[in-house]
Amino acid sequence: MGYADGMKTETVSPQVNGIIASSRHDRTAWLRGGESLCQMPPNIPQGGPWRIILLGAPGVGKGTQAELLCGFLGTCHLSTGDIFRTAKSASEAGLTTSMREALQFMRRGGLVPDSTVLGLIAERLRCLHCSGGFLLDGFPRTAAQAEALEQLLEQEHVKLDMVLNYKLPLEKIVARISGRRTCAGCKAVFHIATRPPQVAGICDHCGGDLVQREDDRPEAVTTRMEAYASNTDPLVEFYRRRRLLVNISAEGSPREIFHRTRESALVR
Numbered sequence: 001m002g003y004a005d006g007m008k009t010e011t012v013s014p015q016v017n018g019i020i021a022s023s024r025h026d027r028t029a030w031l032r033g034g035e036s037l038c039q040m041p042p043n044i045p046q047g048g049p050w051r052i053i054l055l056g057a058p059g060v061g062k063g064t065q066a067e068l069l070c071g072f073l074g075t076c077h078l079s080t081g082d083i084f085r086t087a088k089s090a091s092e093a094g095l096t097t098s099m100r101e102a103l104q105f106m107r108r109g110g111l112v113p114d115s116t117v118l119g120l121i122a123e124r125l126r127c128l129h130c131s132g133g134f135l136l137d138g139f140p141r142t143a144a145q146a147e148a149l150e151q152l153l154e155q156e157h158v159k160l161d162m163v164l165n166y167k168l169p170l171e172k173i174v175a176r177i178s179g180r181r182t183c184a185g186c187k188a189v190f191h192i193a194t195r196p197p198q199v200a201g202i203c204d205h206c207g208g209d210l211v212q213r214e215d216d217r218p219e220a221v222t223t224r225m226e227a228y229a230s231n232t233d234p235l236v237e238f239y240r241r242r243r244l245l246v247n248i249s250a251e252g253s254p255r256e257i258f259h260r261t262r263e264s265a266l267v268r
């Protein structure tokens with residue numbers, strides 16, 4: 001569902017700490033929304049499609065796990081943060097009023113209002129129906145968003161499989177965030193200590209410049225952590241009550257966390 005010829009495709013990084021994640025994902029429909037279509041259909045995964053929500057504070061390594069999970073499960077990485085970052089690099093003239101407003105909130109490190117985020121999801125319904133399944137990352141972020149998503153999925157007859165909740169003590173989160181670098185081109189994520197690029201400052205995958213995301217800077221991180229803490233507890237409780245929540249320790253290397261996830265959650 002939702003594919004077209006002649007659109008640019010995106011490649012998920014081929015290798016993360018020795019774990020092969022070779023699937024190619026075209027996220028055009030997600031990143032651009034509206035009438036935009038993906039060029040490449042997903043490979044329907046074995047045991048799938050999987051429909052999963054990822055939870056975890058900034059810095060727990062959720063982005064890396066998302067990449068590994070997508071390679072393993074064949075799902076598409078639907079990150080709301082990536083929609084905003086893509087919009088940020090688009091020309092001002094091409095932005096809608098609500099997207100411009102959303103970017104103002106994001107630059108200050110605060111959450112984008114629920115109504116704006118829900119509007120963006122409503123423009124991307126075809127992604128929820130994708131035959132390859134999905135891995136939602138960054139949405140829902142508040143109990144109100146979770147309730148709205150629940151209604152939307154019911155209305156669309158789409159069933160959620162699980163909510164993976166990655167957990168890590170605060171001091172370890174801060175250490176991880178300060179070293180994070182993101183490719184300005186393909187958005188691949190590196191870490192100066194634990195996942196360095198082959199050439200400092202250059203993306204291994206597309207040769208783009210590696211930059212510190214505006215919202216990874218210390219002032220913005222503090223605001224993000226406060227917002228995360230106050231919003232996430234009710235969200236975790238919401239999915240615990242629905243018996244969809246799977247808590248996973250985010251201690252250790254990406255490989256260890258990934259194996260822990262596979263063993264505790266991904267058996268069908």
Ligand code: AMP
Nearest residue numbers: 080081105106110111112117138139141
């Ligand atoms: P992320 O990459 O998920 O950390 O998102 C980056 C930024 O985008 C956040 O700090 C928020 O400003 C904004 N954002 C992303 N997803 C949401 C959401 N579901 N609700 C509100 N704001 C969001």
